[in-house]
Amino acid sequence: MSSLSLLGRTFVADSQLHRMNSSVKLLAAIALMVIVLLSQHPLILLFMTILTLLLIKLSKLPFSLVLKSVRPILFIIIFAFIIHGLSGQGETIASFWIFRISLEGIVTGALTALRITLLVINTSLFLTLTTPPTALADGVERLLSPLRHLRFPVNEFAMMMSIALRFVPTLLEEANKLMKAQSSRGASYDTGGLIKKVRGLVSILVPLFISSFRRAEDLAVAMEARCYQGEAGRTRRSGRKLTWREYSLLALIVILLLLVAVVQPRLPQIIWF
């Protein structure tokens, strides 16, 4: 179950990045994704790399921890590199069978790999690593709140999100218990073919569903008893205002957007070969 540590693996530290408003962070993460994807010029990518390193420093997270977030996507990065490397654009320097390796392909591949790496690091830096999941749900609610005018039940979605996040540890514990209980009755989860494994999964999922639906019913009764009526009359414990931190991040985002949209096309093309 070690992969689950990925989930909401917020690293607690007291940094400017941690203290930032979650909806601004969410917005910044989305903007940074767009900016990184738009960065094509090597100089801009170099600048983004330095900026990302600075952000990591600012977040006070251990560098190795941040790098770990790349691991699940390592395959994709290598795949992208190989695809570009073998694409055969430009002058061929080596060839075998139907593949032609070119210098240009290798450079494009390396740049693409760098772009994906930056994308992943920036997102996990802003979202998973420095923002607790509940704060994230809060941020999503605030960002979606304009949709209220379209009669989109924003509050109920946010409530659903918070309850879902709250249920995750409970579910894990329950699943663990069920696995042990079924194993003691002779079920096995690691042996046999795919079909047998899927059957084993069903033998956990069904009782898991039944027990969690029972829990859901209890929770609904409890919410009704406490007069939960959705949005009406609900107040917030933390209604943090935006401070210089958020404004400076937003300013940085605007500058970066200008950089990739206005400055990038005017930069001289680098001729590699």
Added chain:
Amino acid sequence: MARGNPKTERDRLLTLVQGAVLAAIYLVATFLTSAISFGMVQFRISEALAALAILFPGAPAGLFVGCLLANLLNPASLGIVDILGGSIATGVAALLTYRLGRSYRRSLQKYYQSREAADRPAMIARLIPLASPVIINALVVGIYLPFIIQGTEPTLPVVLLSMLSIFISQAIAVYALGLPLLLALERTPAAQQAVKHEE
């Protein structure tokens, strides 16, 4: 359990909380199998839950939230298109499944009252609504994934291949895992509760 029971506040809350529980299960199942849940060739076992949208009214919203959270908390996030696109595809597919499943729920309700095997919904009534998560995800996710992952414009065969791979993995998740789950859950009180208001 008479037909047309008025919906109470509790039923409304139950729909909300059931949706949340489904979202949580989706999230946990996705992360337990995270090695194969994300990426170009993905096999999301959690998509089996899409089959339950035929039965539970809270499922479409819950699956949307679950998928949104899973993609958002994915440490190797693929960007806004994947976060929103994937969850909207899952949510819309689930909504369609729920809409298409009306006759199924009605006959299930009849079956709960009579308890006669002849009244059990026909298998085809389950199979057709369950096709929507397979088709919609293959169309939406299958098309945008190569664009995000490869960056530059992928060729047509790559896009078609990616659609096919999502189609196959969704079909396995929904029909091989989701359907047995649905059949098992039909025997539970939660299912009876869910079809109570169907008319």
